[in-house]
Amino acid sequence: MLKRIKVHDQHEGEIFVQTKRHTPSNMPMIVSNMISDDMPDQHSEFFTHLSYFAISTIDIDGRPWATIIVGSPTTLIRAISEMELNISAVLPKDDPFLSSIINTVNSPYRSFAGIGVDFSNRRRNKVAGFIATSNIVNDTLNMSLLTNENVGNCPKYITIRKLEYCKRNPQTAADYRNTDRISFNQECLDIINQASTIFLATRHTSTMSDNTSDLGINHRGGYPGFVRTYEENGHTYIVIPDYSGNRFYQSLGNIETDRVAGIVFPCFTSGDMLHVTGIAENIYDDEAECIMPRITLITRIKLTGYVWIKEGLNLKLIGPEQYSPYNPPIRYLATELEKMGKPSTVSTRNAKLIEIKKLTKLISRFTFELDEKVSFKPGGYVILDFAHLIPQTYQHMNNNNPQSLNDDYIRTWTISSSPPFNSNTNTFDATNQISCTIKHLPKGMISSLLHSQSNDQKSPLSCKFLGVGGEFTCFDNTNQTPQKLLFIAAGIGITPLLAMFEAVSQTKQKTDIVVLFSGRGDEIDLLKDFISSPLVSTITMFDSTGANTSKSFQVVNRRIQSDDFLNVSDLMNRQVYLCGPTQFMVDISSWLNQTGLKSEQIKTESFFF
Known part of the structure; x- marks a missing residue:
């Protein structure tokens, strides 16, 4: 031929x-x-x-x-x-x-x-x-x-x-x-x-x-x-x-x-x-x-x-x-993105890192100062762009860190601080300071960059601020909260709940909160804000490492199980706010439904960035 x-x-x-x-x-x-x-x-x-x-x-x-x-x-x-x-x-x-x-x-x-x-x-x-x-x-x-x-x-x-x-x-x-x-x-x-x-x-x-x-x-x-x-x-x-x-x-x-x-x-x-x-x-x-x-x-x-x-x-x-x-x-x-209510435009605004507070061995709270004041709901998120800080190098393959090949170095983190509450107007005011509680991931380019910073650096890190958003909050349009709340989180997923808790504390509303937290080792320190608060009736931590004990609240040395929700007081009358890995949220939601709790009582954190 x-x-x-x-x-x-x-x-x-x-x-x-x-x-x-x-x-x-x-x-x-x-x-x-x-x-x-x-x-x-x-x-x-x-x-x-x-x-x-x-x-x-x-x-x-x-x-x-x-x-x-x-x-x-x-x-x-x-x-x-x-x-x-x-x-x-x-x-x-x-x-x-x-x-x-x-x-x-x-x-x-x-x-x-x-x-x-x-x-x-x-x-x-x-x-x-x-x-x-x-x-x-x-x-x-x-x-x-x-x-x-x-x-x-x-x-x-x-x-x-x-x-x-x-x-x-x-x-x-x-x-x-x-x-x-x-x-x-x-x-x-x-x-x-x-x-x-x-x-x-x-x-x-x-x-x-x-x-x-x-x-x-x-x-x-x-x-x-x-x-x-x-x-x-x-x-x-x-x-x-x-x-x-x-x-x-x-x-x-x-x-x-x-x-x-x-x-x-x-x-x-x-x-x-x-x-x-x-x-x-x-x-x-x-x-x-x-x-x-x-x-x-x-x-x-x-x-x-x-x-x-x-x-x-x-x-x-x-x-x-x-x-x-x-x-x-x-x-x-x-x-x-516009239909979702997500920011879709490129911004020239900046965010400057002004404070770092170490919470655990791997988790720190980073506070950023923005060029302008922004409004967001307690439990919302911020989008930051670090691309200009990272040398752009091409890799064909990287089996040790495959996600790095298409990394745009834009990160979305839950804001773990609350905007200031104005009791005169019953509203949350705009602010130019936000805090994010971030875990250091060994393969995380941006988390490693942030955790390498210190408070006494002569040139504070500055990144681009793209916007805020989020509908995951326990506050309604009149800034009222349900009288009975159940916060459920795994690891760093507790961050939006920290913001909601800080906001509820500011508003001084009469609210009863039950906290169920799945964490490991020194992540127990993430619960400090909840201890001794009159708003919190019960705290339970599930730690399969067996490394923790506490005189202030119950620590269970195993993973959380479906039967654990049978012990939550007045469960059927609570609004649930749930955040953690996807499978964690799927399992917890299923278990809560099995108790008879209605799906509309369960709110889960999710965003598209």
Whole structure:
């Protein structure tokens, strides 16, 4: 079979993105040297053992479409040589990849791009080239793929999952592949929102010669919800944040030149597949942050077509998924943050560290002075930006601290101090001083920075102040509190309760508080403010280390259990304020519900930063 020679030099779009992102000047040479014409033996073996494969091509209008093809329970791909792969698979009749092949079945050398991902171990390899032959026999699509681009990829952002072959019954739920007036129903939005794995298809059409044009397909991953959508003026847009990668920028480079992209969103639970295509653009720096705060590079796709096929994927998820430790937190659109009441704009205001008070071996209280006074509710949070204090260095991988790769050095902490209460107006006044009680985390860049400071430093640390917010408070709109409260916290989760307690003490309202605290060792000192207060009727600490005793309150040398809530006096009449690790809050809420306490009586701390 005649081999099509391929030039692997990076094109102007890839170099443009690399320049915008300040990659080393020799990056194009590095990338070109990593791409090979022939498949390495280990790649051939890898593809041969896969029973599923993501692949893309273009339709008659030149728009990229991506899909996932699945073979029999064990066989999909056969490596014929170092340049040829044979594939046999049954696809749904309306699969847009299949339709594109059928419409040009006699066209020689139709471009394709493929990526194999072994979800059991996060290994992946990319391949691209031409579909030399294709035919459909007994509903089976047979293709001979002639490859001339082969490259391995890193395992970042891949969700580990166990998949088994499952013969499904595909049904086309929507087929609007030639319209830009798209409005998704909730089921389609759910497919996007549940996805921790998508495949992004792109195209580059060379102005120089045919052997420098190509297609691309790449894996994109993150926590479910990492891809955001919105509607505007009758159009639907998809927004994908750029995470720290290998800095090749092949997909984004293609988008720079050709301005088109397609995505397949698989649901491995239901087998549903949502295929989309549209007009794509990369948006950088301040413009990007206006759309998605704290992200300086996004890809936005204005959809011009979609196909939704229920049960279009002959794979079934077995057991739980394991998300990548490299996944950054979900980033929301500015419009979404505004609806949540969260700050979404960049600020030039500053916060200066003016006092540090050590509370335990690892926990200190840090007091900041702000440029201006702010109003917040007791139990609220502050958002601070430390990026200008941290040297920006690129790392491809860091298994010891994977979260550091996408760290924007913006931190959200609960304010553990209360704003001053004005008894004349029965309101909390604005203040320019806030305190945060912060634990020193060994791998925490910012917590380590703060805990390295001292009160006698000649140049106090100063960071950017982005805003305050939060609705987790025991005060209503008239600044009244329930007469009976139950505070439940684990470790540093006690911080919003400290602020609420200080605020209740200021207002001098008649309130009865029961405190249940799960802590370890010297974290017992975090309870000092509650001891001897007439507002607090009972304090119980649960410490599985067995290191503590107290004459002032009960210390139980074990973890907190469901039966412990049966001993809380007048439980059914209390409002509960709960803060701690997610699973802790889930367990406690469930146990409280089992006692008969209503869900509306339980308030939990949560925020999106």
